Amino acid sequence: xxxxxxxxxxxxxxxxxxxxxxxxxxxxxxxxxxxxxxxxxxxxxxxxxxxxxxxxxxxxxxxxxxxxxxxxxxxxxxxxxxxxxxxxxxxxxxxxxxxxxxxxxxxxxxxxxxxxxxxxxxxxxxxxxxxxxxxxxxxxxxxxxxxxxxxxxxxxxxxxxxxxxxxxxxxxxxxxxxxxxxxxxxxxxxxxxxxxxxxxxxxxxxxxxxxxxxxxxxxxxxxxxxxxxxxxxxxxxxxxxxxxxxxxxxxxxxxxxxxxxxxxxxxxxxxxxxxxxxxxxx
Numbered sequence: 001x002x003x004x005x006x007x008x009x010x011x012x013x014x015x016x017x018x019x020x021x022x023x024x025x026x027x028x029x030x031x032x033x034x035x036x037x038x039x040x041x042x043x044x045x046x047x048x049x050x051x052x053x054x055x056x057x058x059x060x061x062x063x064x065x066x067x068x069x070x071x072x073x074x075x076x077x078x079x080x081x082x083x084x085x086x087x088x089x090x091x092x093x094x095x096x097x098x099x100x101x102x103x104x105x106x107x108x109x110x111x112x113x114x115x116x117x118x119x120x121x122x123x124x125x126x127x128x129x130x131x132x133x134x135x136x137x138x139x140x141x142x143x144x145x146x147x148x149x150x151x152x153x154x155x156x157x158x159x160x161x162x163x164x165x166x167x168x169x170x171x172x173x174x175x176x177x178x179x180x181x182x183x184x185x186x187x188x189x190x191x192x193x194x195x196x197x198x199x200x201x202x203x204x205x206x207x208x209x210x211x212x213x214x215x216x217x218x219x220x221x222x223x224x225x226x227x228x229x230x231x232x233x234x235x236x237x238x239x240x241x242x243x244x245x246x247x248x249x250x251x252x253x254x255x256x257x258x259x260x261x262x263x264x265x266x267x268x269x270x271x272x273x274x275x276x277x278x279x280x281x282x
Contacts, residue, residue, distance in 0.1 A: 010245035012280025015273050018258040019043055019070065020266060024054040028264050029061055035267040043070035043259070048106045052077045056090060063094040070134070071096065074104025075119040079111030084122055088129045098132035100165060117153070120160035137164040137191065139178040140171065154187050165259050166194040172243030179253045190256035193244050195237050197262050197269035
């Protein structure tokens with residue numbers, strides 16, 4: 001293997017099953033169909049600027065095209081159990097089996113759900129209609145919520161969820177330390193590590209504009225210096241990815257896979273993934 005970590009077969013295994021996160025914009029469905037095979041799982045974010053309908057429309061469209069999709073059901077954007085039951089019926093009609101449930105960034109809740117746990121409890125009472133339910137994790141800390149509170153939230157959600165999905169993180173050593181603390185607290189849900197794809201700076205800034213000024217501000221506040229770090233000249237996720245692969249050597253840490261933030265640059269991200277897969281296979 002030498003010093004070429006890009007040929008690490010562990011990296012290849014992680015990328016082979018990596019899933020892509022996209023924002024529900026007008027052109028992203030065609031971009032996915034043109035560049036990304038249906039074997040790649042696609043998650044669709046929920047934005048207060050676009051409304052939950054945009055998320056559900058794109059998710060069902062992609063499901064019809066053969067993708068395994070994971071719509072984000074932002075709790076604060078759902079008015080209550082009646083609407084949730086309608087959403088469940090709509091998604092199950094399209095054979096959607098996976099969802100991600102964050103609290104969401106809506107400043108004012110649409111109804112009775114103020115946090116993700118509220119919606120998760122109702123999903124459980126509705127008969128656990130989805131086989132995979134992801135919840136948020138914050139290895140680099142939430143800007144407004146103390147670490148102890150976010151860890152407690154994961155503990156509270158563990159009976160309703162099947163796995164954790166981390167926000168963007170760039171510190172593999174910090175990720176390992178955080179994961180050990182989480183496991184010591186008895187939270188055993190497997191983790192999908194959030195990593196940015198090799199996105200272009202100008203397109204990244206353009207995407208920030210298209211998702212809405214308010215959403216952009218909330219994103220920047222939540223992710224702190226993430227935007228600047230991704231947009232820095234020469235940024236590449238490869239070195240971080242190799243360090244994540246090291247964490248998979250410890251099965252007790254429960255690193256299950258990757259959640260790639262594409263910022264809708266799916267063609268570039270898919271080309272990067274295929275290059276890694278070819279190196280790992282070679």
